[in-house]
Amino acid sequence: MKQNNLTTFFMCLMLCIGFSMHAQLNTPRGSQQATVSQRVGISDISITYSRPSVKGREIWGKLVPYGMNNLGFGTAEVSPWRAGANENTTITFSHDAKVEGKTIKAGTYGFHIEVKPDNKATIILSHDTNSWGSFFYNPDQDALRADIITKSTTHRELLTYEFNAITANSTIVSLIWGKKEFPLNIEVDVTKIVLDDFRGKSNGQLGFQRQNWENMANFSLNNGGDLN
Known part of the structure; x- marks a missing residue:
C-alpha cells in the first residue's frame, strides 16, 4: 500500500513539473517586441511596442477599423487601436514634455490611436499601462488626447516607430505601417x-x-x- 502511495505521489510530482515547464515555455511571438529611444537635451523618450506585419492584408479601415469600436472582449464599451500588437504600446518620458503643444507629465503611458478615414487621427495617452491591447480601454484614464494629420508613405511591412526631425529641444516620433505614417511632435523645455x-x-x-x-x-x- 505504501509503495502504491509513493508511486502515485511521484507520478503527481512529475505531472506538476511537466505542467510548470509547459507554462514557462518561451517561444517566438508572431509580432516581435521592440523598444526605440531618443534623447532630446537631457531627456529620454522611449516607446515599447510589438511589430505586426502587413502580410498582404488591407490594414486601414479593415484590419484596423476606423473610429472607436467594440472589440467584443474585455471591459471597454468602445476602444481605439492599440497602436501595435499584444500588450499595451507604451511611451515613457523621463521629464515633463509637450505632445502636440499639450503638457504631459514625466512617466509612462499607454499609447493608443483613433484612426479616422479622412487622413486624421487622435493620439491617446492613457494612465493604464498594464492592460492587454485596447480591450480594457477606459476614457477616464486618458492623460492626453492630441489630433494629428496622417501622411502617405512608401510601404513599410513591419510596424515601426522612429524618431525624426530631431532638434535641440524637439523631435517627431512617427508610427509607420503599410503606407500610412502617424507623426507626433514632442517638445521638451531643455x-x-x-x-x-x-x-x-x-x-x-x-x-x-x-x-x-x-x-x-x-x-x-x-x-x-x-x-x-
Missing part, C-alpha cells in the same frame, strides 16, 4: 530641465565646485534661463 537638474544637485558635491556654477550661469545666459 533649459528649464537642465537648470532644475543642477538646482537639485547643487546642495551636494556638485555645488561646491565653482566651475559648475560658472558653467550653469553661462548655460542660463546663452539659453534664456533663470538660475535664481
Whole structure:
C-alpha cells in the first residue's frame, strides 16, 4: 500500500513539473517586441511596442477599423487601436514634455490611436499601462488626447516607430505601417530641465565646485534661463 502511495505521489510530482515547464515555455511571438529611444537635451523618450506585419492584408479601415469600436472582449464599451500588437504600446518620458503643444507629465503611458478615414487621427495617452491591447480601454484614464494629420508613405511591412526631425529641444516620433505614417511632435523645455537638474544637485558635491556654477550661469545666459 505504501509503495502504491509513493508511486502515485511521484507520478503527481512529475505531472506538476511537466505542467510548470509547459507554462514557462518561451517561444517566438508572431509580432516581435521592440523598444526605440531618443534623447532630446537631457531627456529620454522611449516607446515599447510589438511589430505586426502587413502580410498582404488591407490594414486601414479593415484590419484596423476606423473610429472607436467594440472589440467584443474585455471591459471597454468602445476602444481605439492599440497602436501595435499584444500588450499595451507604451511611451515613457523621463521629464515633463509637450505632445502636440499639450503638457504631459514625466512617466509612462499607454499609447493608443483613433484612426479616422479622412487622413486624421487622435493620439491617446492613457494612465493604464498594464492592460492587454485596447480591450480594457477606459476614457477616464486618458492623460492626453492630441489630433494629428496622417501622411502617405512608401510601404513599410513591419510596424515601426522612429524618431525624426530631431532638434535641440524637439523631435517627431512617427508610427509607420503599410503606407500610412502617424507623426507626433514632442517638445521638451531643455533649459528649464537642465537648470532644475543642477538646482537639485547643487546642495551636494556638485555645488561646491565653482566651475559648475560658472558653467550653469553661462548655460542660463546663452539659453534664456533663470538660475535664481
